[in-house]
Amino acid sequence: MAHLRLTLVTNSGARIGPGKAALLASVHSTGSISAAARSMGMDYKRAWLLIDSLNRAFHIAAVEGSAGGTGGGGAILTPFGQQLLERYCRLQAAAAELATADLDFIQQHATSDTGPKI
């Protein structure tokens, strides 16, 4: 089935799309950036960079270190990060519903060509 990718872009060009949203969701469920990266088959450095870019894009951090006891080092979504993720997911679902007929239309006419994606 065809699907929709949705990206929110701020004035300064910072982006929140499916990749960062999935990473936020994964940090929320796993409680750490490294576990989130692992669960997404992403290297830690890339996950860290994505989260750093999100944190820099806003006046409020979206992810912060959790109060670690011994062997801490986890990460959690801040209330702002949770709201960002919730808004993105709600909007993505609503837009996908809005797009149902259009997605059907393009899939009906789509070939199975898997040439270069540009």
Next chain:
Amino acid sequence: MAHLRLTLVTNSGARIGPGKAALLASVHSTGSISAAARSMGMDYKRAWLLIDSLNRAFHIAAVEGSAGGTGGGGAILTPFGQQLLERYCRLQAAAAELATADLDFIQQHATSDTGPKI
């Protein structure tokens, strides 16, 4: 103001996003791929590749050579290409309206950081 980027992705991974939609619109208004590329500050080769990838993504061409008389060589959107563009534009507008409150929310919290966009 923050804005929304919307990309439709077929089963096989072919994409129609803001760039291809703008190119289709430009071919439609200029009547040629080279004029469309020029008006977008894009080199001809890239414009051609984008249109070729669109044409390969579907069983029906979206853009074809216009019946050129002497010195022809123009390009036009097929009815399918026009429908594709109309659907994309309508969906983009409807999704942007749906996203108004979310776009306001992210812009309110956005910094003017123009660091690397990832």
